[in-house]
Amino acid sequence: MNKASSFHVRHDLLPSHTVEIITLLRAVNRSEPLEKIQQVAQQHGYTIRNRKDWSKPLKSLEELGILSENKKHIGLTDIGRHIAALTVFQPDLLPDFVHFLYYTVYDDDKNKRFSWSYRLICDALWNSAPCVVNRDKLVNLVTAQALETFQVNGISFSTNSVYGILNWLSALRPACIAVQENKQRFVRRAYCSVEMFMLSLHYVLRRYQDKDNWFTSITPKLRQEVCRVCLIVPETFSEMLEQAEANFDCLQVRHERGDRIAIKDFSWSTLER
């Protein structure tokens, strides 16, 4: 991405449509013209077939690194293929993965400012949880912070952008958005999927890892950051770590001289094994 994107998180990218797009692209198994994809969607009765313009959701998925477009041919990227394989039998993992990508792609590409907005709002909600989701306040937060961080005024970020974020937060399982007394409330989750936890752990660990020391201490700050990415309560970190350790050989946990962890050779493909 050469030019900085807008701060807006597209609300056109719905979880239901994302599932269908990924399913369609997985089925064709290679890059195809958009018309062909649309035709297949039409033949199979997918809900996205009623959408006249696919450009915005496709663009969002491209920005997240799930699909790529080349000469008007669309196909899954490597990450997209892994996500497709993982979500075939566990469709409830998709919101986790998309949330993770939204949260983290900014680190690899500073032009993806929508990710910066997404992360800012998720962090704000997690830090003040449990709290009422006040869309206007969140818009103001992003607007003010964008001015301070990027010296950009009058950004394109509205309540629609917040909806774009809430689309995915609401789809997470277990949920972090609950409706109480006709208001949306954000609560930290009691746990998350072990895949989500591993991705987040790996992501955070990268920043803490010492080149000379393979194992990294599990500091309260590290716990906090991992839990923030996963949107879970910090108290559940140990339980999730235990579960992750049981499921992934690449994760090693040491308890002597304090709790330390190391992750070796982890990638999206590890989740499939």
Added chain:
Amino acid sequence: MKSSMSQVVDRLAPIAAKGPVVATHIGAFTETNTPQTYERYNREALTYVCPPEIADFQQQMLDKILRQGTAIGCIVAPFGYGKTSAAIATWKLCEAKGVLALPPFSCGSIGELGQAMASGVIERLGPDHAVKIQKAHDTLIVSSAQRLAQQDSEQYQINFETALRSIEDKIERGILQVEAMSNHLLIFIEQLTQIVVDAGYKGFLVIVDEFQQFLGNINKTTITNFRTLVWGLRTRGSVPFGFLITLDPDTERNLNERAGDIMHRIKEDGLYLDFTDAYDREFPRLLWTRYAEILGFTDYSQQIVDYATLDAIGQIGERHDLSNGPRTVIDVFQHIANTYATKQQPYSPMDLINDFMTGAIRFDGDQSKIASLVTELTSYDYIKRAPKRFETLKLIAAFPRGCPREVSERYNLADSYDELADLLRGEILTELPEGIALIDLQKVGKPQNKLNIILKKYWLHITEDEIVADKAVRLFAKYALEPLFPPSHNLISGWSSEDADFQLTPNGSYSRTYEGTFFEEYPKRRVYLQVCHSLDQAYPSDQFADVSFTFVLQRLNADPIAPAYDPTSRTFTLSLPINRPFDLPIPRDVRWIEEYLRPVVISPGVLLSLLDYIESHAPTIEGITTSEMARIEAHQQKLQTFLLTAVFGENLFQGLGLNVLARGEQSIREVLFSVLRSAYPTYRTLITSPQWETVLKAYAKALGLVGALHSRGIEPLSDAKSFIAAIFGFRNHAGFESQSKQYEDLLSIEKWTGDSGSVRFQRHPGETILHNAIILDSLDRGRLTQIGRRDGYLPEEVSWLAEFLVLRGFIQFDEETQTYIPTHTLSSPELEQLAFEIREESELLRLVVDTPSLRQVLEQVARAVTNLKTGELTDVQLLLLQAQNTVQQERPRIAKQLSSQLLSLRSTIHQHIDALKRSLPISNTGSPLDTHINGVGRILANRREVYAESLNRFSISINYALNQPSLADDARSLYKLIDASNAIFGEYNALAQTVEDILGLSSRHLDWIKLVQRLQQVAKYNEVLDTLADTTGFEREHITITQELMEALSVDGLQRYQTLFEAYWSRVLALLDEVSTAIKAQQIAQAKTEPKPSTVSQQSARSKKHPKNLDPILKLIEVADVSFAQVVDALNLTAEELQKRLIELEMQGQITVLITKGNKKQ
């Protein structure tokens, strides 16, 4: 000699006969009841085992009394915990130590207390002291209230009891204050104690058992009295009197709340004992030992019940939640004593648990916890199928603190003990310091993960048969099929079912029909689902279904059924190997479950039964929190999602030609969509929104308001926007264009700009299908619905489509046959004839009036004729009907036009008739020409009469033509009118000129009369002139004219009437003019002295000296000679004025007046 067994049985008899409760003595002691009480109490005391705490308490109380101190004691324990027994033991102890202790009794008031004390002491001390005691009692105890009541009874002659109740009631309500009774009691106690001491005793003890009886409802008076009593006793410290009460915990709690100071005072003295916990695990052993000692079966005690069992009884007995304490212990011992004779075996822990489970032990705690828990655990197949496991579990259940392994060895259950400990440790069993125990019997320390507990119980419970049993069919329906059809949100999304659940069919399958949709293109579809074990069980739906699925749950060893699809009935038959393990790993989040279930391997059947087990058992776990429940539900959901995605996918439909991309719910949706598309390729739904019926109602109404040309879409409806919108029920046309989109296939907007719009009604594809069917054969509603169904149309849609066809005029409903039939259509020759007739009439009408409508008619007819060969006959018919309609509308206009023309003609005719009928004047000048003129006049009159008559006939014809009925509607009548009109006008036009000529001649006749009058005038003038001048010329001219005219008029005078007149009129006028001028001239001359010539001419050389304002006469004669008449006419002078002026001019010498005769100048 009895056998040892029978001896033992005999010795156990007292235990067997032991009542569960020791009855407390109530009220006063009498000769009769006192011995009974003593005997009962002594028997109880015999087998009473006093726990150390109670023994200490009793000793303290005794010591205080013996030290000459007043002792107030309180024993608190739940019902059945031996309060009375402890009180009896205290009584016995004190009696033994020289204290006069009354047997424990209960009472309900101070009065009763006093009476019991008095009577009790009297019974002990004998009659010698009775008088003194009674006197003190009567003085002090008989209540003031009673005295008052006695007084009232005597005074008012009322019943004593009634009087007493009345007074006590007043006291109760505070209306009446009486002297404190407790003070009297205190004095009485003092006196009584003294009497007792005087009698040689060391002290006096009163034990009030069940003190809650005394307290009653603990009202204010009671508390006051109790307080006074306790305070009073405390202050009398040196009286060797002991007062012991027993209470249950509830009463104690009440007193603490309402009179906490009293209880505090009692506790201060240290004689307060709550022995709820006094009976520990040793109590049964101690009691049994005591029983054995007292009843003499010590040597046999282990044969009756062994130490392990006694310990088990003790471990259960010490738990308030598992038993009723000592009462349970005694209940068990009583049961042992009762059954030993039969059993003749030592009573074991397993026997104990059995008796709990059967209810033989009555006092097993309020919740029967042991019984229910053991019943549940021993119902598991894993436990049931091995008797040793069953016994071991009961053995472990008997030891809540833990069953030592040694105990299991004692009962030869060590192997199963080890096995269970290994398999069930953590979820069902826990290891405690003393041994293995049931987790659910522990008060604390249960495992955190409730799901683990459920899984282990499931593991105990599940069998292979259970997995593949009939239940699996219902579970598959519930957990695998129901989630595929989520409840409906609205008419075009979601599903519903008439049945609350899957129903058993006659063949043994379970079926359910869902109605709803996933797709807006195919609303309200019906899907029939059934699940069975074999194809034999399959049962077809008795109602219509768009798609059917039959799932056959097969065992691995059964012959596999290949997937099949019947396109005729649109039925899928799909086989599922219910107990085949999944060939893919389950999600990581729940993978640990595999460990718990090993060696059971996860298959669809296992997952189904596990899901059901979790759902039914999770809510029953004791102490489960909301968050734990939510976590379990999340795992459940994960397992269920995995089940759906593993079962439903492309493999399930392999070989059926369906390209299924997704898994789980989405795969079923894809299949449904594919089937519906291929089954109903041309289907276009009418149900486009939840308000679809309202939309169609408006459309139907609009169809009814427009003509067939528009409703059939042959021509667009073009009109003002507001009009178009109004016929669809819109009050305002704003927004109609966008709203019209909801009509989809039924309506198109061709133009919508400015103030006008153009819309075209369109026939729905469904209408075409139905119409074509009806054309082939008339159809009743049922058949029509069936035909519609074939193409995917719902019955309600078919109903609407039929209505549209009726409204458009394509079909009609025959009430007689109750069928739909096509509307009648003319044949091609008939249509040709119709076109010809319309064209002929139009052209005829155009001859009368050429209107744009008639031109349009001719265009329509031309188009219809063109379409006859190629187009829909009904459309051609419609065009012609429309043209005919236009012609019909033009007819009145044409008729009106014709009528107007005829009226105008009639008016003209009448004018002519009037003119012709007016009498011609007669010439009566005296001239010989009168005869000729009048003769011509007579001929003319005759002709006038004739033509007047002819014209009258025309008028009559016109009237006749105008008065014909239905001119506007009836073409024939119009044709008649046209014919009549043409005839009238034709004939009249032929006559009109002649009439004009006659009228012209009539007018000329008047002129002739004038001419004759002029001639006569000439004659007269000649007569006048003859006196003055020579008139020969004039006369000759006059005569000539007259004769010529007489001659001319005599022969065809009428024919030459016009020409003759024109020829002679000017001659006559000229002659008249000359004669009159001559006369004038003569008159002028006569006015002068000498007659001078009467010619006036210009004197060329005479006078050029004209005055500036040239005299008009001079101007006239400058040009030419003029006659007298010309001057008169030109200058508008009278003859007299002219004559005068001429004379003046002639006298001035400016003019010369000349007289000429006729054309000859003289």
